[in-house]
Amino acid sequence: MLHKTKFPIFTKEECERIVNEAEDIASKIEWTKNRHGNFPTTDLPLVELPETMRFLRLALVERIYPMLKVQFGEYLPDPSKLRLADGFVVKYDAAGGQKELKPHRDGSVVSFNIALNSADDFEGGGTWFASLDDAVKINQGEIVSHSSALLHGGHGITTGKRYILVGFVILEGYDSWSMRFYNQVRNL
Numbered sequence: 001m002l003h004k005t006k007f008p009i010f011t012k013e014e015c016e017r018i019v020n021e022a023e024d025i026a027s028k029i030e031w032t033k034n035r036h037g038n039f040p041t042t043d044l045p046l047v048e049l050p051e052t053m054r055f056l057r058l059a060l061v062e063r064i065y066p067m068l069k070v071q072f073g074e075y076l077p078d079p080s081k082l083r084l085a086d087g088f089v090v091k092y093d094a095a096g097g098q099k100e101l102k103p104h105r106d107g108s109v110v111s112f113n114i115a116l117n118s119a120d121d122f123e124g125g126g127t128w129f130a131s132l133d134d135a136v137k138i139n140q141g142e143i144v145s146h147s148s149a150l151l152h153g154g155h156g157i158t159t160g161k162r163y164i165l166v167g168f169v170i171l172e173g174y175d176s177w178s179m180r181f182y183n184q185v186r187n188l
């Protein structure tokens, strides 16, 4: 229910382009801080990031959905129905911004996050999972994917900045499936 690739799914240049667009747009409209209920992230949704949206639309079909199909296919009724329900760039900033995200469960079926900057740019960080009692750390361009229902959070950073691209993926036409998936891991 939890996977980490050993290879980058985005190149360094692709990651840098996403961070640059996010910071460029944020200088005009500010990072949002209240989009996700009780567990808000400092983020910018894809609808505000046209270049990233265009890039991701193709990357989902060519790289991300096929990977999720292999990883989670056996648990899903129809893996061809994987759809991105929400996608956003999150910024953690030890110098004043959001530093961590408390443990929570996402409302989708599968969640992923892609590291957009180098792990050398910050101390701490990574995605913390209750089932591991540890944080999973990845390098730039790599991806962590997991059942959305697993209890997880953004491990705090103590220095620097950490940027990630988060995706919440659902199964089109299977509106109750996230609950069924949730029941398989509710104690993890």
Ligand SMILES: O=C(O)CCC(=O)C(=O)O
Binding pocket: 041, 090, 101, 106, 113, 126, 127, 128, 152, 153, 154, 155, 164, 166
């Ligand atoms: O910071 C992370 O690695 C996790 C982010 C997350 O869980 C979320 O945005 O829902």
Ligand SMILES: [Fe+2]
Binding pocket: 104, 105, 106, 111, 152, 153
């Ligand atoms: Fe999450």
